[in-house]
Amino acid sequence: MELSRLFDLIPEQITIYDKPIALSKKENGTWKNFSSRDVKEIVDNLSLAFLKIGIKEQDKVAIISENCPEWNFVDVALQQIGAISVPMYPTISAEDYQYIFDHAEVKMVFVGNQEILEKAQVAAAERKIYSFQKLEGALFWEDFLATGYNENFADLEQSKAKVKAEDTFTIIYTSGTTGRPKGVMLSHQNVLSNVLGIANIMIPARGESRVLSFLPLCHIYERTGFFCFMHLGYSIYYAESMDTIGENLKEIQPHAFNTVPRLLEKIYDKIVAKGYELKGLKKSLFFWALNLGLKYDPNIDQGIFYNMQLKLANKLIFSKWRAALGGQVLQINSGASALQPRLARVFWAAGIKVCEGYGLTETSPVITVSICTEEEIRIGSVGKLIQDVELKIAEDGEILVKGPNVMQGYYKQPELTAEVLQNGWFHTGDIGEMDGEYLKITDRKKEMFKTSGGKYIAPQAMENKFKESSLIDQLFVTGESKNYPGALIVPSFDGLKDYCQHKGIPYTSDREMIARPDIVDKFKREVDELNKYFGKWEQIKRFKLLSDSWSIETGELTPTMKLKRKVIEEKFAKELAALYEE
Known part of the structure; x- marks a missing residue:
């Protein structure tokens, strides 16, 4: 019809x-x-x-x-x-x-x-x-x-x-x-x-599949x-709350669901935290499997020895990960912000197909989407254009979009509409590049800043990379018109507890632990290690550890869990200023 x-x-x-x-x-x-x-x-x-x-x-x-x-x-x-x-x-x-x-x-x-x-x-x-x-x-x-x-x-x-x-x-x-x-x-x-x-590229069977709705x-x-x-024709089940997602996944055994990277990060961190609790051979097997997963690339055959190990890891370790998601998941759609490539790698290695897409409210929202097969997925990209949507990259790197999905405009705000809709092209405000048919997002145009040395910094890319550390939960990169980037860091306190236990350091309170010189030194080594992935002008020189997580309720995150940069700048003005004091 x-x-x-x-x-x-x-x-x-x-x-x-x-x-x-x-x-x-x-x-x-x-x-x-x-x-x-x-x-x-x-x-x-x-x-x-x-x-x-x-x-x-x-x-x-x-x-x-x-x-x-x-x-x-x-x-x-x-x-x-x-x-x-x-x-x-x-x-x-x-x-x-x-x-x-x-x-x-x-x-x-x-x-x-x-x-x-x-x-x-x-x-x-x-x-x-x-x-x-x-x-x-x-x-x-x-x-x-x-x-x-x-x-x-x-x-x-x-x-x-x-x-x-x-x-x-x-x-x-x-x-x-x-x-x-x-x-x-x-x-x-x-x-x-x-x-x-989107329907043309969904993997689960029409008319027979179940999905869980929680975003x-x-x-x-x-x-x-x-x-x-x-x-x-999917059956849609509504999660009782964000707190019951794990339980509802096991009950419903969905074939697909939509999520945001922040929730996948939390799932991963919980899995790793449980790995640290294991003893002896079980612990060794867990981290052997995890390290195999972190090296996985669905587009590269890494040889018979790697493939045999991965098959064994799937049987011994990763099967438990799939069971925690209900055991039937064929496709997880991730959007709203950037997915860490290491998470994509390890989930794909575990037989959990996480497919990243890209879009905005103004584009209804999908512009590009990853096709959920080993042949088509490209880790680090947000996939290919969906049907009837056009895309071009402006001279300054901004992604421009045209198509039937582009909004009618902003209600009662014709001037703002005219700013972003020009000659039929919607200006997304995102910076990106095409790799063949695949789109890669590099940053938000308005969030990029220039140091006093005239070098541009793309904070989102850095923040995403630094969160790969098991000790870092949230991070905010700053440095507009300064001679080096600095950062506010909210530690992963579960990861910090595991580190302290491993080193025999008595854990008191979050606030007390991040004030200890030996803990600050550990974070300094962690930051120095991750700095190696960036040019000298991009490397974080100084940072401040914070004891309280950022959240929607406390105002630092949007409802889709993006950083509210202006709010953080105002709320932590004193801490940010201290990063540049002699």
């Missing part, structure tokens, strides 16, 4: 797959399933409820919730009547809620839990708030849904018929790293072109993923 709007994916799924489990969430310890037909019934009646209450085409409705089927029900129900969803991160402030409510002229608000409700109440003014849980002070969404039953379906069909492929269906306010968020307007065509481009649906990465999974 012809697809022109995103909500067309529901009847398409019924026609082709008619799935008994389209969506599923855990409720009171039991998985509650929704069939393809359940999804259609709920979405249709929600659409009618919206019509009944007076929501019309182009009206805006906010959704602020953790991942759950109800999130998607509201989103698709709004699409069918030509209304516009405004998804928001649960973690942002009440002040940000108010700005977005007012800027987008939001009419209604849907929230997920008590904490979100309390922030929304501060910002909502006279707007009605509905909740996905029964909460004091909010109207329950199921009561709202009930008002749509027994309404006239002919009215809904008329509304659906008016919706065109080029109509805006959502405005996504990008979290950004500085300043007020910008409202990215995306059409059905924008996201649907992305869905069809925020308010981010276009997971949301486009949702529509792609619907199109492919």
